[in-house]
Amino acid sequence: MDTDTTELDRVLAAAAGAAPKLAESTPAQRAEWLGAAADALDAASSELLPLAAKETHLPEAPRLKGELARTTFQLRLFGEVLTDGAFLGATVDHADADWPMGPRPDIRRAAVPIGPTLVFAAGNFPFAFSVAGGDTASALAAGCQVVLKAHPGHPELSARTGEILRTALIEAGAPEGIFAVIFGVEAGVTALKDPRIAAAAFTGSVPGGRALFDIAVARPTPIPFYGELGSVNPVVVTPGAVKARGAEVAKGYVGSFTLGGGQFCTKPGLLFLPEGHGLEDTLREAAGGVAGQTLLNERISAGFGKSVAKLREQPEVTVLAAGEATAEQFTPTLLSVRAADFLKADEVLRSECFGPASIVVTYSSQEELLDVLKQLEPGLTATVQAEESDIDEVRPLLPALTALAGRLLWNDWPTGVTVSWAQQHGGPYPATTAPTTTSVGTAAIERFLRPVAWQGFPDALLPPALQEGNPWNLPRRTDGDR
Amino acid sequence: MDTDTTELDRVLAAAAGAAPKLAESTPAQRAEWLGAAADALDAASSELLPLAAKETHLPEAPRLKGELARTTFQLRLFGEVLTDGAFLGATVDHADADWPMGPRPDIRRAAVPIGPTLVFAAGNFPFAFSVAGGDTASALAAGCQVVLKAHPGHPELSARTGEILRTALIEAGAPEGIFAVIFGVEAGVTALKDPRIAAAAFTGSVPGGRALFDIAVARPTPIPFYGELGSVNPVVVTPGAVKARGAEVAKGYVGSFTLGGGQFCTKPGLLFLPEGHGLEDTLREAAGGVAGQTLLNERISAGFGKSVAKLREQPEVTVLAAGEATAEQFTPTLLSVRAADFLKADEVLRSECFGPASIVVTYSSQEELLDVLKQLEPGLTATVQAEESDIDEVRPLLPALTALAGRLLWNDWPTGVTVSWAQQHGGPYPATTAPTTTSVGTAAIERFLRPVAWQGFPDALLPPALQEGNPWNLPRRTDGDR
Numbered sequence: 034m035d036t037d038t039t040e041l042d043r044v045l046a047a048a049a050g051a052a053p054k055l056a057e058s059t060p061a062q063r064a065e066w067l068g069a070a071a072d073a074l075d076a077a078s079s080e081l082l083p084l085a086a087k088e089t090h091l092p093e094a095p096r097l098k099g100e101l102a103r104t105t106f107q108l109r110l111f112g113e114v115l116t117d118g119a120f121l122g123a124t125v126d127h128a129d130a131d132w133p134m135g136p137r138p139d140i141r142r143a144a145v146p147i148g149p150t151l152v153f154a155a156g157n158f159p160f161a162f163s164v165a166g167g168d169t170a171s172a173l174a175a176g177c178q179v180v181l182k183a184h185p186g187h188p189e190l191s192a193r194t195g196e197i198l199r200t201a202l203i204e205a206g207a208p209e210g211i212f213a214v215i216f217g218v219e220a221g222v223t224a225l226k227d228p229r230i231a232a233a234a235f236t237g238s239v240p241g242g243r244a245l246f247d248i249a250v251a252r253p254t255p256i257p258f259y260g261e262l263g264s265v266n267p268v269v270v271t272p273g274a275v276k277a278r279g280a281e282v283a284k285g286y287v288g289s290f291t292l293g294g295g296q297f298c299t300k301p302g303l304l305f306l307p308e309g310h311g312l313e314d315t316l317r318e319a320a321g322g323v324a325g326q327t328l329l330n331e332r333i334s335a336g337f338g339k340s341v342a343k344l345r346e347q348p349e350v351t352v353l354a355a356g357e358a359t360a361e362q363f364t365p366t367l368l369s370v371r372a373a374d375f376l377k378a379d380e381v382l383r384s385e386c387f388g389p390a391s392i393v394v395t396y397s398s399q400e401e402l403l404d405v406l407k408q409l410e411p412g413l414t415a416t417v418q419a420e421e422s423d424i425d426e427v428r429p430l431l432p433a434l435t436a437l438a439g440r441l442l443w444n445d446w447p448t449g450v451t452v453s454w455a456q457q458h459g460g461p462y463p464a465t466t467a468p469t470t471t472s473v474g475t476a477a478i479e480r481f482l483r484p485v486a487w488q489g490f491p492d493a494l495l496p497p498a499l500q501e502g503n504p505w506n507l508p509r510r511t512d513g514d515r
Numbered sequence: 516m517d518t519d520t521t522e523l524d525r526v527l528a529a530a531a532g533a534a535p536k537l538a539e540s541t542p543a544q545r546a547e548w549l550g551a552a553a554d555a556l557d558a559a560s561s562e563l564l565p566l567a568a569k570e571t572h573l574p575e576a577p578r579l580k581g582e583l584a585r586t587t588f589q590l591r592l593f594g595e596v597l598t599d600g601a602f603l604g605a606t607v608d609h610a611d612a613d614w615p616m617g618p619r620p621d622i623r624r625a626a627v628p629i630g631p632t633l634v635f636a637a638g639n640f641p642f643a644f645s646v647a648g649g650d651t652a653s654a655l656a657a658g659c660q661v662v663l664k665a666h667p668g669h670p671e672l673s674a675r676t677g678e679i680l681r682t683a684l685i686e687a688g689a690p691e692g693i694f695a696v697i698f699g700v701e702a703g704v705t706a707l708k709d710p711r712i713a714a715a716a717f718t719g720s721v722p723g724g725r726a727l728f729d730i731a732v733a734r735p736t737p738i739p740f741y742g743e744l745g746s747v748n749p750v751v752v753t754p755g756a757v758k759a760r761g762a763e764v765a766k767g768y769v770g771s772f773t774l775g776g777g778q779f780c781t782k783p784g785l786l787f788l789p790e791g792h793g794l795e796d797t798l799r800e801a802a803g804g805v806a807g808q809t810l811l812n813e814r815i816s817a818g819f820g821k822s823v824a825k826l827r828e829q830p831e832v833t834v835l836a837a838g839e840a841t842a843e844q845f846t847p848t849l850l851s852v853r854a855a856d857f858l859k860a861d862e863v864l865r866s867e868c869f870g871p872a873s874i875v876v877t878y879s880s881q882e883e884l885l886d887v888l889k890q891l892e893p894g895l896t897a898t899v900q901a902e903e904s905d906i907d908e909v910r911p912l913l914p915a916l917t918a919l920a921g922r923l924l925w926n927d928w929p930t931g932v933t934v935s936w937a938q939q940h941g942g943p944y945p946a947t948t949a950p951t952t953t954s955v956g957t958a959a960i961e962r963f964l965r966p967v968a969w970q971g972f973p974d975a976l977l978p979p980a981l982q983e984g985n986p987w988n989l990p991r992r993t994d995g996d997r
Contacts, residue, residue: 052918113995119992132935134589134933138927142956142958250732255948427976432538439966439968440969440970441967441969443970443972443976451614453619454992455622456968457967460965469739470966476624484921484939485917485922487923488922488924489926491925513595
């Protein structure tokens with residue numbers, strides 16, 4: 034099943050060969066391609082959903098159905114980005130003899146596709162972060178060819194999704210070579226080292242992502258590597274919130290950390306509660322009410338089993354809910370530790386644990402809470418559960434929370450990640466290897482664009498985005514004015 | 516003179532300590548700081564210019580005077596970027612129960628400073644790419660602390676510029692720790708590895724930049740490394756241009772590749788002329804008319820001497836102008852090679868040579884020219900010298916030229932790099948280690964910004980950029996609309 038070297042070379046040659054036609058494609062054309070791909074995937078849902086359920090153990094409804102809807106919505110939203118046109122960053126500076134630093138030539142800048150992009154699919158979202166997921170959608174929107182390394186957790190689904198996507202793109206007018214799926218670790222690594230690949234994107238674990246990042250940056254020609262790795266996603270609960278709606282917070286937390294078997298990169302791994310919160314029974318009950326869940330695959334089950342055992346071994350830890358493992362199903366594990374002990378404990382307590390487990394950290398004072406927050410590893414999200422009346426109490430925490438994460442939430446749970454213009458899914462390492470970027474939301478397209486300036490060019494040789502008459506009617510900055 | 520470990524630790528601690536005050540600073544305040552810094556540097560020109568001339572052998576006027584004017588203009592232009600406000604990328608998505616993928620929470624996104632930034636100064640532009648240069652200006656504008664590793668080529672100037680810049684910033688209200696200069700390779704490498712440093716920028720040679728890039732990405736927490744390294748900057752001359760104004764092109768070329776002693780990263784290293792161009796004598800004469808130039812320092816002189824010797828050794832090469840080295844001064848070296856031989860020759864002919872030397876490559880056909888262009892190493896610029904009547908002939912070359920460089924020029928020379936909104940100074944590796952960014956122009960600020968999203972936050976806890984009333988009157992995208 035793995036892609037052999039002959040086939041891989043053919044795929045990479047085809048991707049490189051698509052460059053001239055892609056460079057000529059207009060954003061409007063690419064919006065059509067993405068729309069056609071979304072329609073084709075929606076039309077194939079009755080085939081794809083059972084395949085996904087079989088390979089991932091995730092429930093077909095509402096989970097996988099919702100995820101496929103998210104995926105095709107995402108493709109169409111990037112179509113809107115293309116129609117909008119601001120993503121090109123078109124900027125026109127006319128020649129200016131009086132420019133203060135000395136006469137300025139006519140110079141115009143816009144983005145071009147970075148080139149063939151290698152996307153490593155994730156295992157935990159077989160649609161939204163896999164073959165036709167956000168990395169693929171944003172790279173295709175940018176005008177890049179995509180070589181998709183399938184995740185081994187859902188090979189059949191990957192092959193079928195890839196066929197449907199590829200056929201739809203090409204029937205809509207995209208060039209041959211625009212998209213292909215490859216299989217196998219070796220093919221992925223070989224492709225990552227290939228000079229025809231200009232960028233790579235990845236969603237997955239810290240060790241896996243870091244290994245690939247290391248390969249990408251060690252190439253004779255290093256390339257941008259957009260890795261979305263791990264995150265502990267701390268949640269801070271104020272005494273006010275405990276008092277006003279402690280039970281609701283406790284239940285929401287358990288719901289969030291067990292969602293999808295706790296296999297979300299935004300799973301809340303740490304809940305900071307004030308000492309004496311009195312929610313132990315509620316937490317225990319809520320955790321006890323969650324049925325056993327089958328994890329994505331045996332490797333993840335085995336890893337989770339070991340991680341939980343190691344967490345429970347820590348002497349500082351109290352067990353609130355002892356997860357049980359029966360017939361490959363896991364009920365939630367919930368531990369508790371005092372903040373002062375947490376800081377002294379093994380760093381396993383501060384690391385991401387993939388699966389239905391989480392840790393309550395009890396703090397004795399706002400000062401102690403801030404101290405712990407400052408020492409946490411950064412990640413994708415940081416959440417505050419508080420009352421409106423707590424605003425002055427929360428304000429001093431915000432610099433530390435902002436330093437910690439790419440997305441801050443107020444009275445919500447981090448496991449929901451909407452796809453929109455303002456979304457930010459990223460953060461300081463190890464949330465991502467590229468902290469100035471996002472892997473979800475419309476700004477994800479920026480990762481696959483490279484700016485180019487044209488100086489003194491005749492209008493007939495300028496790309497349409499920069500021609501004097503602005504034939505695409507783009508939003509442009511001209512001579513400094515928006 | 517080198518910064519010792521105690522002093523370095525003090526500098527890094529001060530930089531980290533400035534974070535809370537910097538996070539509170541408004542763009543308007545930072546614009547004031549930059550303006551004050553520019554004024555202070557302008558006021559010190561009579562002290563700084565002779566110091567620069569003494570340490571770099573570059574002429575005080577017009578060269579260094581112009582460069583200082585460029586540098587202070589650049590600081591003020593980033594002030595305009597701050598006043599404009601678009602750099603924050605403020606985006607507001609209100610809650611939307613009917614969002615097609617499922618109900619959307621209120622989510623708002625804007626950029627925050629990436630954090631303490633280490634800037635490695637260049638040797639060839641002692642003002643514009645050094646202590647108060649573009650990397651420093653754009654990082655300070657973004658709200659980042661800057662630790663500046665001085666270039667060993669102009670230590671006294673670096674120290675004085677640093678004092679003036681730092682004093683002006685702090686007197687204008689910037690926090691202690693916002694800026695410091697450090698000296699010595701060891702201090703630079705130690706700082707690059709320090710967890711308090713969040714990003715780094717560099718302008719210099721490929722080997723030096725790559726070594727630092729390798730350190731930055733090998734850290735336990737890798738950081739963005741914005742390295743502007745090397746470039747051969749090809750120039751293509753059409754038969755039409757040779758016919759219409761060959762002598763002018765030949766003279767312009769010699770002027771450009773010898774400007775500043777050929778020590779510009781945008782020096783045209785390859786001039787593609789049609790075979791039988793008949794410009795040999797003009798080129799020889801133009802090169803012969805350039806007086807001997809003292810290079811920046813002995814290390815560069817020695818390196819240039821060796822490179823030229825190696826270039827001249829290549830059997831495929833004809834010498835048009837044999838540069839002479841006397842008393843550490845160099846007259847220009849100009850070589851010629853046929854395109855067919857160029858492709859087979861040692862890769863030294865295709866690599867950047869820092870100093871007053873360049874190579875004419877003669878092509879026998881448009882097809883051969885395109886073939887060579889496709890095999891060149893990418894860089895910062897690619898230039899076309901052509902007539903308006905050549906447009907249809909040049910069009911097929913543009914995809915290859917665009918793949919080659921971050922800036923394309925028409926009937927101009929690459930050595931002038933204006934600072935403006937549309938400027939792009941970057942390109943595929945080895946032009947830069949970060950091909951989606953620019954190191955010159957207003958977009959350079961983007962390198963030092965990290966996006967953060969706030970989900971469901973009460974207005975009172977949102978940054979002003981995202982508050983519902985838009986108190987800073989920023990350009991914002993709201994619910995998808997610009």
